[in-house]
Amino acid sequence: MGTLSxxxxxxxxxxxxxxxxxxxxxxxxxxxxxxxxxxxxVTACPVQPGHYPPKLCHDAQNRVGSGPSAQNNGHPMTWADxxxxxxxxxxxxxxxxxxxxxxxxxxxxxxxxxxxxxxxVPCGRGPIRPPGSPKQQxxxxxxxxxxxxxxxxxxxxxxxxxxTHTDHQFYSAYADVTGQFRGITGPSTVTxxxxxxxxxxxxxxxxxxxxxxxxxxxxxxxxxxxxxAVYDAHTRVFTGxxxxxxxxxxxxxxxxxxxxxxxxxEGDWAMPGDQFLINGRNAGRTDNFFVSGADGHLKPAHAxxxxxxxxxxxxxxDLLKPGEAGANLSFTSGHDAYLVANIVASSGRPELxxxxxxxxxxxxxxxxxxxxxxxxxxxxxxxxDIRVQSDLGPACAENIPRxxxxxxxxxxxxxxxxxxxxxxxxxVTGQSLVGDRLSASAQTFLEVIRPGIAVTKSAVPNTxxxxxxxxxxxxxxxxxxxxxxxxxxDDKQVDACDRPDFGTLATGExxxxxxxxxxxxxxxxxxxxxxxxxxxxxxxxxxxxxxFTVIHPRIEFSVRPSTRAARAGESVTFxxxxxxxxxxxxxxxxxTGTPSACARDIGTLAPQQTVEYTCSVVMRERLTISLTVxxxxxxxxxxxxxxxxxxxxxxSVIVSLVEPTAEPPPVRKSAKTDRTENAPVAAFVAGLAAIxxxxxxxxxxxxxxxxx
Numbered sequence: 001m002g003t004l005s006x007x008x009x010x011x012x013x014x015x016x017x018x019x020x021x022x023x024x025x026x027x028x029x030x031x032x033x034x035x036x037x038x039x040x041x042v043t044a045c046p047v048q049p050g051h052y053p054p055k056l057c058h059d060a061q062n063r064v065g066s067g068p069s070a071q072n073n074g075h076p077m078t079w080a081d082x083x084x085x086x087x088x089x090x091x092x093x094x095x096x097x098x099x100x101x102x103x104x105x106x107x108x109x110x111x112x113x114x115x116x117x118x119x120x121v122p123c124g125r126g127p128i129r130p131p132g133s134p135k136q137q138x139x140x141x142x143x144x145x146x147x148x149x150x151x152x153x154x155x156x157x158x159x160x161x162x163x164t165h166t167d168h169q170f171y172s173a174y175a176d177v178t179g180q181f182r183g184i185t186g187p188s189t190v191t192x193x194x195x196x197x198x199x200x201x202x203x204x205x206x207x208x209x210x211x212x213x214x215x216x217x218x219x220x221x222x223x224x225x226x227x228x229a230v231y232d233a234h235t236r237v238f239t240g241x242x243x244x245x246x247x248x249x250x251x252x253x254x255x256x257x258x259x260x261x262x263x264x265x266e267g268d269w270a271m272p273g274d275q276f277l278i279n280g281r282n283a284g285r286t287d288n289f290f291v292s293g294a295d296g297h298l299k300p301a302h303a304x305x306x307x308x309x310x311x312x313x314x315x316x317x318d319l320l321k322p323g324e325a326g327a328n329l330s331f332t333s334g335h336d337a338y339l340v341a342n343i344v345a346s347s348g349r350p351e352l353x354x355x356x357x358x359x360x361x362x363x364x365x366x367x368x369x370x371x372x373x374x375x376x377x378x379x380x381x382x383x384x385d386i387r388v389q390s391d392l393g394p395a396c397a398e399n400i401p402r403x404x405x406x407x408x409x410x411x412x413x414x415x416x417x418x419x420x421x422x423x424x425x426x427x428v429t430g431q432s433l434v435g436d437r438l439s440a441s442a443q444t445f446l447e448v449i450r451p452g453i454a455v456t457k458s459a460v461p462n463t464x465x466x467x468x469x470x471x472x473x474x475x476x477x478x479x480x481x482x483x484x485x486x487x488x489x490d491d492k493q494v495d496a497c498d499r500p501d502f503g504t505l506a507t508g509e510x511x512x513x514x515x516x517x518x519x520x521x522x523x524x525x526x527x528x529x530x531x532x533x534x535x536x537x538x539x540x541x542x543x544x545x546x547x548f549t550v551i552h553p554r555i556e557f558s559v560r561p562s563t564r565a566a567r568a569g570e571s572v573t574f575x576x577x578x579x580x581x582x583x584x585x586x587x588x589x590x591x592t593g594t595p596s597a598c599a600r601d602i603g604t605l606a607p608q609q610t611v612e613y614t615c616s617v618v619m620r621e622r623l624t625i626s627l628t629v630x631x632x633x634x635x636x637x638x639x640x641x642x643x644x645x646x647x648x649x650x651x652s653v654i655v656s657l658v659e660p661t662a663e664p665p666p667v668r669k670s671a672k673t674d675r676t677e678n679a680p681v682a683a684f685v686a687g688l689a690a691i692x693x694x695x696x697x698x699x700x701x702x703x704x705x706x707x708x
Contacts, residue, residue: 020245020328023231023343026176027106028250030436032222033214035230035344037261038296039310040092041206042113042195043072044080050201051075061302063269070270072306073122077203081193082299088140088193089130090205093298096188098213099221104181106212108230109150110342111139112172112265112308113197113205115157121168127200134171134196139207142191143180150175156234164240168202170265172234172341181211189298206294206308208263210344224351224379227251228344235331235340237274242333248343251327253320254432256348256381256405263342264290264309273334278319278327290338309338320347322381322433348380349432350405354442356390356426362447362482362536363417369446371415373426375400376408383438386430391422400430422446451534452480453487453505459526459546461636464519470548472497474513476530478505484532484540489513492527505532523549553584553633555605557591557649559598559625565656566619572655573616574598578629580605586631586647587639593627593650605631623655 045057052069060070068074079090098104115134118124130137134157139150152173163169181188190209197205212228215221229251235244251258260283267274267290276284293303294310320327331340352375359370373390377383386400388411396413403409427441454477459470474497478484484505491497497515505511525547533539555578562573576598580586589602589611598615605611617623628650632639 020247022247022249023233025229025250026108026232027212027228027230029105029212030225030227030349031105031212031214032216032218032225033102033105033212033228034222034226034259034346035228035261036096036098036211036213036296037208037263037310037312037344038094038096038190039206039208039263039294039308040094040192040297041204041292041294041300041302041305041307042080042090042092042193042197043077043203043205043305043307044300046076046078048076060270061304061306063303066270071268072204073202076199076201077306078199080300083142083191083193085140085193090195090197091140091191091193092207092300093189093191094209094294094296095298096190096209096211096296098185098187098211099219100186101219102185102213102215102221104178104184104211105214106230107176107178107181108174108210108342109139109141109177109192109207110172110174110210110263111192111195111205111207112170112339112341113195114203115169115171116198117169118160118163120165122201123168123198123203125200127198127203129198130194130196132196134173137194137196139175139195140191140193141177141180143184143188146180148180150177150180154232158236162236162238164238166239167337170236170339172265172339174232174342177209204266204307206265206305208294208308208310208342210261210263210342212344218351218353218378223353225349226346227349228346231343231345233340233343237331237333237336237338239335239337244331244340246329247326248329248345249326251320251345251347252325252434253322253347254349254381254434254436255317255322256350256379257317258315258320258345258347259312260315261312261344262309262340265307265339265341267292267309267338268336269293269304271334271336274336274338275332277330277332278315280328280330281319283315283319284313290336348405349436350377350379350381350383350403350430350438352376352383352386352403352428352430352438352440353378354388354426354428354440356424356442356444358424358444358446360536361445362449362534364536364538365417365419365448365450367417368414369417370412371396371424371426371444372410372412373398374408374410375403375428377403377405380405381432383430383432386428388426388428390426391424417446417448419448421448449482449534449536450480451482451484451532451538451540452478453484453530453532453540453542454479455528455530455542455544457526457528457544457546459548462546462548463551463636464523464548465633465635465640466519466521466550466552468519469516470519471514471516472526472546474515474528474544475510476502476505476513477510478507478532480534480540481507482534483507484534487530487532490529490531491515492529493524494526497528502530519548519550521550523547551584551633551635552582553586553631553647554582555579555586555589555629555631555647555649556581557627557629557651559627559651559653561625561653561655563655565658567658567660568619568621570619571616572619572623573614574625574653575612575614576600576627577610577612578602578605579610580607580631583607585634587634588632589629590631591627591629593625595625598625598627619655619657622657625653625655627651
């Protein structure tokens, strides 16, 4: 608690138009926040009638009636006591509402009542009094379930010399209760008790709470800073002096909204004629400003509580001149007498907020991109001399002479996207009409991507026989730095390798596709195209190809006898020739058949290789030779495994058997006969040998489909 001080109004400078007394300042800060004020009475209508029936008092609480019967003057007021605490003789409650997440930066409890010290006025003549004195009385303060006793930091009562014979003596006091609100946020129920005041005719008593709430940074509930100043007061309007003046220092209008909160006591709703003036103008815009209505009252809940005014008003924009510190306050009355014991003001400041965005989230190096910048004044006061700069360069700077509260301005600038990701920044500076420096910055993000896709294709085996299956392996890889979607594979020749929806590929990811085709009579080169789409919508492509060859293995085979006819016992020699006329290596080359003497296991025949050998057979009868050569081709370095891949050729040769020729008998010459010349007779039988060759080549026949 602060140091208790006793202030007597007569010690203050006399109020005058030239130099009104300056109100002491309890708090003055510029924060992201505002103030809330609540209050309530601690008096109630009587049960027993006084000058008027109690019903008229209750009607007045609902603002029905007029004259003294609608004022506390005409009723012996009693204490209201809404809590169940036996320690309190009076009590009432209010509802304090601050935004969730805000904290109380400053809280001030103000209370006031009659001193009961003058016997010449109704509230001083024989009323029921509380124990002790108002100066020493501690106040009971309960915030939700947290209670404490509060002693006054300042206590003031009217100087007797300022009172006329019709004036009551009022007192006021306040205490700094910021500590009691530590850790409390959001709505709170505040209960105040033991406000010292008598019971009786024309008695009043009540309290008000001023709470300054704030955030550390701008929030939706407080988008801009405000200067908030809380002032102490004991400004009294008497029945014989109908005007009181005071000077509210330090508060400066920046041309925006200014709010004012006041706590006044003993203002009568049923007695019009009082005004609240700022710089000589009617700020309250009414001739009955003090009407005993308290904002935030909870229990009791009366429109006219007959004790305390706690209210907030918005000041017209021209009441306070921008840049000037402070204002003159005046409180006037027709016949009412009242006390002003607390004043709080908040004056809005401009707040510049900048947002920036790119016209696209993703771009490629060199793409044209546009950065937009929006500057908003989220405060209630004008901002001037505004300059905006962005990372896109000096050509994108912008000057804005003035933005009123709530106004915004937008501009944009374009350039080529850089090679790497970038975080473009926009910075705004300016000032308020009172010279407050303003600045804000915002940053956005542009992702610069380099998409890439690659494809490889292989055919296995790449050398085949007609009709043999050729298997393809297609690998698609994301070689860029961004996700690819809608990946497709288009094979130009083989439908089985088409994939219109191959899914997505993450950065660095590779996927395999296996497909096959049956080889035809000829091989071909197979082309494939892959397409992917990056997150910016750009398509990337790649091509690959694979080829296979269809081979047709053959073998040449001949058997030549040394003679086509022979006599029994003669030897016939056969020349056997085996030749590989193709570029394909042949293995398992064997010559089989009859006679067995001509069979051979040749083994391997290289491309274009010829193997020749001879074999002999002794003739015993007509000879038929049938020899077959077989071979298996090498395909892709391996011997073909199936019998249908075997190459074979058969050669057949017939050698005829020749019978021996008989010798003719010798012819004798006679001496006496004529000389006769005998011609020899020769008989020759020749056997013709017929040679026939039959060739069979086993192969696979298949045709590969060709797409156009």
